[in-house]
Amino acid sequence: MKIHAFSVKPILALLTAAALGIGPARAGGLDDILKGLLKPPPAETPRQPTTPTAPTQPAAPTQPTAPAAKPEKPRDQLLKALLGGNASPEEEARIGQQIAGNLLGAAPLVRDDTLQRYVNRVGRWVSLQSERPDLAWHFGVIDTDDLNAFAAPGGYVFLTKGLYRKLRNEAELAGVLGHEIGHVIRKHHLKLLQQSQGIAALGGFLGRKLKDESQVVQNLIGNGAEIVARGLDKDAEYEADRIGMVLTARAGYDAYALPAVLAEIGHVAKSDKSVSLLFKTHPLPEDRLEHLSEAAGDRLDGLPEGQAGEKRFYRLR
């Protein structure tokens, strides 16, 4: 996978070069290609990852249309940002919003205000323990009996009702949300788009005129919410497990809650339909537990015992 990740950029660069008719001598680096591809905006300095500059609203809950007068077309901005690996917080939120809206088109929120508010309280508290505490975090339980959880860029985190039913306490909920928060803060899905969808997206960008920004974003993420069905690198899943465990502990919960959920999921028959997508897109629970075991070693020996939050845990009827 590493090899794959490292080999994509040169290929991309060459493809871009080919598409634009640039000679191989100029196809040295991605940045050069992008400079050739995109006319630099007249009065804008190069994008700074630390300072958000775009004045657009990050996470308006409706599907926004293209902003009117912009020095650089949104599609070019997005393309450049994604291929360069530095999408602004606004662009990140815009992509996440599209994925989240599509996912909710596949499975709506469980109609239970108390549940949704509860999950947002726990999730938001866990997110505060991360290095991106001020993202526009959204948490939701979606109405399907499948066992799964999803993250989308910009702070969107979902778990299914089926998985929620498997949880025994608040710490386990925190652990599951912590894993997904890990995907968001390490931008795993943005990297997936950048690496494997990049070529296809580029083809789309260059090949046809897209009417508005939402079309651009949709073109980037593929059909519907298929990106969440594609699965990440298994190292990304292991990393999210390690982060989930640590965030759970930082938030004052039992650090071993996420491993407990993994063990519980591991007891579900592999042939059960409710876990088919989960097991297809994640390493098996036993492998994830083994990884966590190795990663933790004796590092958690002195950890103060956290809360299970069993009494507070909201149980579905």
Place this chain on the structure above:
Amino acid sequence: MRVVLIGLFWLAWGAALAMGTPPRQAAGPGEAAARPEGAASVMLRDDDLRTAPSASASVVKRLAKGASVRVVASEGGWTRIAAGGASGWVRVLSVRQGAQGGADLAGLVEAGTTARDPGRVVAVAGVRGLDEAVLKAASFNAAELQLLGGYALGRAEAEQFAQAAGLRASALPYLPSPGAAANNASWKGNEP
């Protein structure tokens, strides 16, 4: 015939023990959920069996990865196990705990158990699973996204919740990846 019936009974009983939620929910907040039978489990890595749930307790013996053990109880980061006549404590993450009440019954009985969950049976009839086809065909639902936005909380509200719940934040460094290759900077995120 009688033997078969008794066998079936044991199987069903094991299933109820292994998968039923009520016994586990009944376990108090004290974390020490006693499991008298002991769950057939396996060591995930080499670790020391100790006389008490502490890294400073004396070592009974070394257990190798893959060794069969039975988990008797868990307490925080430690779990009490029985292994080949000896008993003691190992780190909870060093053991993969099997389903309670027996060997690998979990898979065998899963179908029967789900059918017993009334809430689940009703839902299965109405809601289709989230498979690739469903996700791929999904179209943007602005109303649901708006609903989701209505539940979002700010930092202050989350801190209020934590304070009321007695949850205190603490510092704990991230766990490094155990594989040297995965320590590569390419997975380290884009944070400045």
